[in-house]
Structures are given as structure tokens and as C-alpha cells.
Amino acid sequence: MDLSAINWLLLLASLMVASTPILLAAIGELVVEKAGVLNLGVEGMMITGAISGFAIAVETQSPLLGFVAAAIGGAVLALLFGFLTQVLLSNQVATGLALTLFGLGLSSLLGQSYIGIKPPLTGMIDIPFLADLPILGTIFFRHDLMVYISLLIVVAVWFLLKYTRIGLILRAVGENHDAAHALGYKVVRIRLMAIAFGGACAGLGGAYLSLIRVPQWTEGMTAGAGWIALAIVVFASWKPGRVILGAYLFGGVTVLQLNLQAAGLAIPVEYLSMSPYLITILVLVIMSADRSRTALNAPACLGRSFHASS
Numbered sequence: 207m208d209l210s211a212i213n214w215l216l217l218l219a220s221l222m223v224a225s226t227p228i229l230l231a232a233i234g235e236l237v238v239e240k241a242g243v244l245n246l247g248v249e250g251m252m253i254t255g256a257i258s259g260f261a262i263a264v265e266t267q268s269p270l271l272g273f274v275a276a277a278i279g280g281a282v283l284a285l286l287f288g289f290l291t292q293v294l295l296s297n298q299v300a301t302g303l304a305l306t307l308f309g310l311g312l313s314s315l316l317g318q319s320y321i322g323i324k325p326p327l328t329g330m331i332d333i334p335f336l337a338d339l340p341i342l343g344t345i346f347f348r349h350d351l352m353v354y355i356s357l358l359i360v361v362a363v364w365f366l367l368k369y370t371r372i373g374l375i376l377r378a379v380g381e382n383h384d385a386a387h388a389l390g391y392k393v394v395r396i397r398l399m400a401i402a403f404g405g406a407c408a409g410l411g412g413a414y415l416s417l418i419r420v421p422q423w424t425e426g427m428t429a430g431a432g433w434i435a436l437a438i439v440v441f442a443s444w445k446p447g448r449v450i451l452g453a454y455l456f457g458g459v460t461v462l463q464l465n466l467q468a469a470g471l472a473i474p475v476e477y478l479s480m481s482p483y484l485i486t487i488l489v490l491v492i493m494s495a496d497r498s499r500t501a502l503n504a505p506a507c508l509g510r511s512f513h514a515s516s
Contacts (some may be wrong), residue, residue, distance in 0.1 A: 212462065217465055218345045222353055225457025227411035227419060227428075229356045230450045232442070233363055234407025239299065239439060241400035242380035242507035246302030247287050248408050249432025250309020255280040255409025256416040257313040258267075258424045260325055269328040273352070273413050281402045285310060288401040292394045295511045315443035320423040328352075328418050352414055356362070358452070359407065364446035376400060380505035383512040393512050404405020408432065437486055443503040452489075458515065459485050 231248050238245050258279030263272025287305050292508045306325040328350050368375035376396060378386045383393045411431070416423055434456055442448035459482040466473075 207403060208324075212453055213327050215341060215344045217461055218515070219257065219348065221454060221458045222346070222349060222460045223419060223457075224461050225453040226353050226356050228438065228456055229360065229450065229453035230414065231408045231432060232410035232453055233356075233360050234404035234411075234436040235269055235435055236439050236442070236444060236446060236449055237363060237367075237376070237407075238400050238404035239444060239508055240380045240505055241376050241513075242273050242383055242396045242437035242505050243288075244290065244302065244509040245284065245287055245305075245399060245401060245404060246299060246436065247305025247309065247432075248404075248429070248435050249281070249428055250391045250496065251280040251283050251405045252308035252309075252412035252415075252432045252435075253284050253313040253426070254309045254426045257317045257413030258409065258428060259413025260416040261320060261328050262323045263417055264320060269326055269417055271288070272417055273410060276409040276413030277406040278409070280405040280407070280412065282405070284401045284405020284408070285398065285401045287405075288398045292401075294399050295513060298511070304381070306432070314425050315345070317423045317425060321425075325417050325421050327421075337359055343447055352410070352418065356410075362445050367446065377505075381509070383457070383507050387512070387514060389464055393514075395424045397506065397512075406410060408435070437490055441486075441489055444505065445503075455475070456482055456486055489493050 225413075231252055235245065235248055255276035259272040259276030262275035263269050266272070283305065287301055290301050291298045291390050304341060330350055331354070333347040337343045339347070367377065373458035375386070375391055378389075379391065379396050381391050386396075387393050412428060415427055415431070420427060434485075438456065439451060441452040463479065
């Protein structure tokens with residue numbers, strides 16, 4: 207194995223790119239779960255966003271419109287989940303799983319005519335002065351706009367949840383929906399807005415995969431990224447700042463295993479490919495060792511249906 211073949215600066219820069227889809231999906235799911243809703247359909251919303259964004263970007267030759275379409279596509283699919291679980295009171299776990307299967311099937315159908323087509327290029331942004339810094343400039347300041355938007359979304363969610371009235375209401379709904387309803391808050395409406403936001407973020411994450419990370423459409427290209435996003439929310443103990451850590455940890459392992467393959471590491475490729483998922487499972491096992499701590503951080507009404515008459 208020749209480690210000198212690995213460019214460590216580019217590896218660290220690639221880490222941010224590889225982490226962005228999962229970061230977007232995870233921060234959206236965190237908001238959903240903070241509202242007391244468990245949406246296991248993240249994978250379905252991501253793949254729907256991937257094909258929606260890809261198709262619109264190809265047809266209009268505008269990556270921006272592609273990302274807008276991806277956010278809308280993810281939000282629409284999420285609102286379908288919201289209608290079924292919050293209005294018709296269907297089981298959240300079963301509905302989320304069905305949403306994933308529906309999204310995978312729908313994307314496969316819509317994407318048949320886009321296989322082998324290249325999307326329009328999304329330009330990189332070199333931040334003046336900062337991009338010219340040695341080492342730091344290459345790692346942090348030479349990325350596409352969505353990398354920075356994902357970080358801004360995380361900061362905005364952290365600020366909203368911790369310092370604003372909206373965040374307080376959202377957390378109140380997730381902790382005790384009956385008490386929030388008694389105070390006059392529209393629990394179902396609040397949860398539907400959180401669900402739509404989570405779907406839009408998942409859609410953006412999917413579009414990032416098809417337009418930037420792997421600029422092409424491939425059936426099932428999310429490859430479990432939605433499930434990893436769900437795991438990262440638990441790993442982060444439902445705290446926005448830790449979502450970045452979890453997403454970058456998974457992205458870092460993914461990029462590292464690809465570079466180790468290129469460097470000729472004498473380990474079967476299949477073992478390297480599964481390493482990001484194995485490490486995610488290991489981290490979750492370690493985190494869940496202290497069950498009382500995990501239960502304390504989880505929203506008290508997570509996964510519980512609300513009915514105004516209850």
C-alpha cells in the first residue's frame with residue numbers, strides 16, 4: 207500500500223462534500239423528531255429529491271431550479287406522510303417504511319429516461335482571500351454553494367431551537383403535545399410544517415448526490431444515506447451541533463475507504479465499502495450503552511400520535 211498516493215488535503219476537502227447530503231437529511235429529520243414525529247421515510251424523500259432535482263436541472267439546464275424542485279419534491283412526499291400520520295393517524299413507523307419503498311419505486315420509474323445523461327455543472331465558489339490561504343483555503347473555502355448552505359441551515363436550526371419562540375413551541379409540541387394543545391397551539395399544523403421542512407432538506411440532500419456528488423442519475427443511488435441520517439440524529443442526541451460531527455464522521459470514513467482502495471490496501475474492496483456502515487453501527491452501540499442518557503435527550507412524545515380529543 208502506497209500512502210503517499212493519497213492527497214490528504216484533497217481528502218479532507220472531499221470529506222465536506224461527501225458529508226453534505228447526509229448532513230442536510232439529518233438536520234431536517236432532527237427538526238421533525240423535535241416536533242415529536244418519527245419519519246423513517248428519509249431514504250424515500252432523498253431519492254425522490256435526487257430524481258426531481260436531476261430531471262428539472264437537465265430539462266432547464268439550471269442547477270438552481272433543480273435544487274428548488276428537489277426541495278419541493280421531498281416536501282410533497284413528506285406532506286403525504288404527514289397527512290397519513292397526523293390527520294388519518296396511521297402508524298408512523300409503518301408509514302415511514304412505506305414512504306421509503308414508494309420513493310424508491312417512484313424514482314426508478316421517473317428516472318428511466320435520464321440514465322446516462324449528464325446534468326449541468328454546478329460551479330465551485332472560491333471565497334476571496336480565504337481560498338488562497340495555505341492548507342485551510344483548500345480544505346474549507348473552495349466548495350460549491352450547497353456545502354455552505356448546509357452549514358448555514360444547521361446554524362439556523364440551532365439558533366431557532368435554542369433562542370426563539372418558534373423553537374420553544376416546536377420543542378413543547380415534541381415533549382408534551384397534550385399540554386401544547388391545552389395552551390392553544392395547533393399541534394398538527396406545527397408538526398406538518400416540521401415534516402415539510404424535513405422533507406425539503408432530505409430532497410436537497412438527494413439532489414446534491416445526483417447533481418454534484420455523483421453527477422448522474424443511478425437507480426437507488428442514495429444507497430442507505432437516509433438510514434444513516436436517521437442514525438446520526440440519535441448519535442447527535444437530538445442536538446444540531448453534534449449532527450455536523452456525526453455527518454462528517456461518516457463522510458470522512460467514506461472518503462478514507464475510497465482513498466485506501468486507490469492506494470492499494472490489501473483488504474477486499476467489499477470490506478472497505480461496508481466500513482462506513484459498520485462504524486456507524488459501532489458508534490450507535492456505544493451511544494446506546496447509557497440508555498438513560500439517550501432516553502433523556504429524546505423528545506418525550508417522539509412517535510406518539512396526537513388527537514385533539516385525547
